Amino acid sequence: MIVEISVVPIGVGESLSKYVAEVIRVLREKNIKHELTAMGTILELSSFSELCEILEEINKRLFSLGSPRNYFVLKIDVRKKGGKIEDKVRSVLEKI
Numbered sequence: 324m325i326v327e328i329s330v331v332p333i334g335v336g337e338s339l340s341k342y343v344a345e346v347i348r349v350l351r352e353k354n355i356k357h358e359l360t361a362m363g364t365i366l367e368l369s370s371f372s373e374l375c376e377i378l379e380e381i382n383k384r385l386f387s388l389g390s391p392r393n394y395f396v397l398k399i400d401v402r403k404k405g406g407k408i409e410d411k412v413r414s415v416l417e418k419i
Contacts, residue, residue: 324399324401324402325367325400325408326365326398327365327366328364329362329363329395330342330395332390332394334390341388342388345388346384355367356408367407378395381393
């Protein structure tokens with residue numbers, strides 16, 4: 324499963340980089356394959372339950388940093404045969 328997540332802490336001001344850095348720390352601690360982009364972070368996960376655990380931990384961490392409200396945007400691509408981030412990108416690049 325490939326997931327793109329964007330988390331926006333609301334009520335913390337204009338700069339969000341310290342909160343994004345905390346999200347990346349969570350992913351690294353849990354050894355989740357990920358790619359940070361300018362508009363979100365792409366994850367490679369094995370299940371919806373794993374995704375829920377990660378979202379819970381991210382939410383908890385951002386609250387502990389002082390965020391009073393967290394807004395999550397998710398895109399989820401689930402294929403029966405599975406899928407990898409680099410395979411999806413390579414497939415498009417081969418067609419250019």
